[in-house]
Amino acid sequence: xxxxxxxxxxxxxxxxFLRVLEERRFPVSRLIPLASAKSVGKSVAFRGESxxxxxxxxxxxxxxxxxxxxxxxxRSREHAPRAAAAGALVVxxxxxxxxxxxxxxxxxxxxxxxxxxxxxxxxxxxCSTILLVLVLAPIQRHVAIRRVIVSTYQAVSGxxxxxxxxxxxxxxxxxAGAPPTLEVYPDPIASNVIPFVQAFGDAGLTTEEWKMIKxxxxxxDLPTLPVTATCVRVPVRRAHSEAVNVxxxxxxTPDEVRGWLRTAPGVRVTDDPARLEFPTPRDAEGKDxxxxxxxxxxxxxxxxxxxxxxxxxxxxxAALNAVQIAEALAVSAPAGASRT
Amino acid sequence: xxxxxxxxxxxxxxxxFLRVLEERRFPVSRLIPLASAKSVGKSVAFRGESxxxxxxxxxxxxxxxxxxxxxxxxRSREHAPRAAAAGALVVxxxxxxxxxxxxxxxxxxxxxxxxxxxxxxxxxxxCSTILLVLVLAPIQRHVAIRRVIVSTYQAVSGxxxxxxxxxxxxxxxxxAGAPPTLEVYPDPIASNVIPFVQAFGDAGLTTEEWKMIKxxxxxxDLPTLPVTATCVRVPVRRAHSEAVNVxxxxxxTPDEVRGWLRTAPGVRVTDDPARLEFPTPRDAEGKDxxxxxxxxxxxxxxxxxxxxxxxxxxxxxAALNAVQIAEALAVSAPAGASRT
Numbered sequence: 001x002x003x004x005x006x007x008x009x010x011x012x013x014x015x016x017f018l019r020v021l022e023e024r025r026f027p028v029s030r031l032i033p034l035a036s037a038k039s040v041g042k043s044v045a046f047r048g049e050s051x052x053x054x055x056x057x058x059x060x061x062x063x064x065x066x067x068x069x070x071x072x073x074x075r076s077r078e079h080a081p082r083a084a085a086a087g088a089l090v091v092x093x094x095x096x097x098x099x100x101x102x103x104x105x106x107x108x109x110x111x112x113x114x115x116x117x118x119x120x121x122x123x124x125x126x127c128s129t130i131l132l133v134l135v136l137a138p139i140q141r142h143v144a145i146r147r148v149i150v151s152t153y154q155a156v157s158g159x160x161x162x163x164x165x166x167x168x169x170x171x172x173x174x175x176a177g178a179p180p181t182l183e184v185y186p187d188p189i190a191s192n193v194i195p196f197v198q199a200f201g202d203a204g205l206t207t208e209e210w211k212m213i214k215x216x217x218x219x220x221d222l223p224t225l226p227v228t229a230t231c232v233r234v235p236v237r238r239a240h241s242e243a244v245n246v247x248x249x250x251x252x253t254p255d256e257v258r259g260w261l262r263t264a265p266g267v268r269v270t271d272d273p274a275r276l277e278f279p280t281p282r283d284a285e286g287k288d289x290x291x292x293x294x295x296x297x298x299x300x301x302x303x304x305x306x307x308x309x310x311x312x313x314x315x316x317x318a319a320l321n322a323v324q325i326a327e328a329l330a331v332s333a334p335a336g337a338s339r340t
Numbered sequence: 341x342x343x344x345x346x347x348x349x350x351x352x353x354x355x356x357f358l359r360v361l362e363e364r365r366f367p368v369s370r371l372i373p374l375a376s377a378k379s380v381g382k383s384v385a386f387r388g389e390s391x392x393x394x395x396x397x398x399x400x401x402x403x404x405x406x407x408x409x410x411x412x413x414x415r416s417r418e419h420a421p422r423a424a425a426a427g428a429l430v431v432x433x434x435x436x437x438x439x440x441x442x443x444x445x446x447x448x449x450x451x452x453x454x455x456x457x458x459x460x461x462x463x464x465x466x467c468s469t470i471l472l473v474l475v476l477a478p479i480q481r482h483v484a485i486r487r488v489i490v491s492t493y494q495a496v497s498g499x500x501x502x503x504x505x506x507x508x509x510x511x512x513x514x515x516a517g518a519p520p521t522l523e524v525y526p527d528p529i530a531s532n533v534i535p536f537v538q539a540f541g542d543a544g545l546t547t548e549e550w551k552m553i554k555x556x557x558x559x560x561d562l563p564t565l566p567v568t569a570t571c572v573r574v575p576v577r578r579a580h581s582e583a584v585n586v587x588x589x590x591x592x593t594p595d596e597v598r599g600w601l602r603t604a605p606g607v608r609v610t611d612d613p614a615r616l617e618f619p620t621p622r623d624a625e626g627k628d629x630x631x632x633x634x635x636x637x638x639x640x641x642x643x644x645x646x647x648x649x650x651x652x653x654x655x656x657x658a659a660l661n662a663v664q665i666a667e668a669l670a671v672s673a674p675a676g677a678s679r680t
Contacts, residue, residue: 187620
């Protein structure tokens with residue numbers, strides 16, 4: 001049994017952590033929700049009980065077995081090292097350590113072995129990247145991937161509870177004929193799509209686009225894989241979707257690709273044009289698996305495949321993946337055993 | 341001055357035709373709104389007057405100078421030939437004649453010359469295709485395009501007034517906690533994206549995807565251009581957007597591409613990351629120009645460019661383009677002169 005801390009317990013991902021830990025009967029002996037001082041006084045519900053939130057800044061991590069961090073990169077950089085130093089296994093959902101060569105970046109179905117070399121911190125990848133590599137890895141096992149071109153359809157839950165509130169408020173404003181008020185996004189998100197996620201980075205790409213490129217390469221262990229991404233926010237509440245063009249070293253039929261994906265863990269093939277069956281974010285909501293469909297030969301290149309995927313951004317894109325990492329490390333190594 | 345018939349006058353595109361004809365002071369001496377028998381009794385508003393709708397099936401096109409058809413492919417196939425035979429210039433917004441070698445498929449800014457060989461019918465391209473070729477053609481004039489990979493974000497107005505009503509009704513149902521009722525789309529469109537537009541066609545692609553591929557080749561006069569598309573419906577009311585990867589015969593800088601597009605007719609470059617300036621469908625709403633931005637080098641291929649565009653689906657994607665065709669033919673040739 002474990003003492004489990006959740007940093008950012010009052011956010012959208014934090015709430016999903018509580019749900020996933022309950023559903024999967026993670027062996028929690030004591031749950032400690034942590035957040036910034038302004039959340040002290042709040043409580044979270046876990047296994048039918050109300051658990052008061054504690055102040056992260058003043059919390060001593062000694063005695064904590066697993067600490068899930070989901071409170072932004074700054075807070076992870078400040079507090080994750082001291083949590084790890086105090087003996088906790090930190091699974092960090094922020095971008096703080098994702099490209100740090102000393103911190104493994106892990107999707108358990110894809111590169112669990114990498115996790116075993118951790119030094120106290122394991123990084124949980126970007127949500128869009130997790131969904132993408134779950135589908136790319138089973139293909140790469142059969143035929144080498146030469147290039148990936150992805151366009152995303154990202155839900156507002158990626159911006160946390162504030163993103164959900166922004167969409168909901170703007171839908172009401174639209175209905176009332178009032179101009180949309182902007183708090184989270186630079187443009188309205190209701191009845192709109194925004195080809196901009198998070199911030200602009202190098203070379204005209206957004207930081208989200210760079211994450212998808214660099215983290216995909218790292219998780220697949222293909223450091224020079226050509227990848228390009230256009231990341232777009234859409235007025236969907238919870239699950240992300242991606243249109244993906246995958247160029248392969250040799251031509252593969254859609255049936256071959258479907259076969260590889262059908263046996264892949266964490267993936268559900270949802271692909272029957274005759275029955276109008278394809279992935280949608282509403283269908284992916286609340287599901288553990290990433291849904292993949294619209295698998296077809298790219299008519300512009302014989303060796304390329306087009307496909308479409310949807311996955312729950314808060315679940316496999318965040319909380320579930322992190323909990324799976326903790327489960328795998330707890331099972332494969334007693335607490336502390338693999339740390340140096 | 342012209343006698344102008346609008347077939348499908350009571351639909352979403354029909355209404356936009358009335359607005360565009362008014363705004364552009366198209367020389368209408370008499371306006372004749374036509375629709376199916378069940379719309380007889382309705383009226384449309386034009387230049388402050390209420391004009392009664394007539395029954396298309398029983399209407400005699402003699403004396404009509406221009407007939408805009410926007411009532412679906414079946415109705416165009418049935419009635420456009422007799423309108424043309426009666427002497428009207430038909431501009432057909434349906435898919436009926438788009439790939440017919442005897443009917444020019446025209447975006448005036450791109451291939452107006454093709455229109456001049458018409459035999460009574462000119463075809464207005466698919467809405468997503470119009471927006472795409474407006475951006476591709478100015479690039480192609482400077483450097484040959486080798487391949488196009490496009491993912492769309494298509495508004496519900498593409499399904500007409502019923503699509504708009506479906507989104508609006510489902511938003512209300514969502515808010516009330518009621519399950520969404522489905523009339524137009526096979527899945528809910530509120531808080532969802534649907535990677536399926538219109539119907540499934542050959543090789544696992546949708547008919548909409550094949551239209552984008554084949555019409556793009558035809559309009560650009562590049563019959564073997566490699567193009568692939570993933571067409572996705574999004575919960576946006578009115579303007580379509582597209583994430584486009586364009587592979588070129590040689591590397592071009594984003595600045596070069598921006599320069600070519602800045603001087604292109606029908607295109608407005610909206611591209612300044614420092615000011616969070618990029619196209620969105622809400623910004624494109626009601627505008628004549630297609631907005632293009634997020635122009636950047638594809639980090640996965642030196643000779644490729646990524647970009648994002650948004651354009652008003654009802655306007656440049658349909659009514660405006662058709663009216664521009666009629667204007668160009670009326671100016672360049674007296675009524676009837678260019679018909680064989």
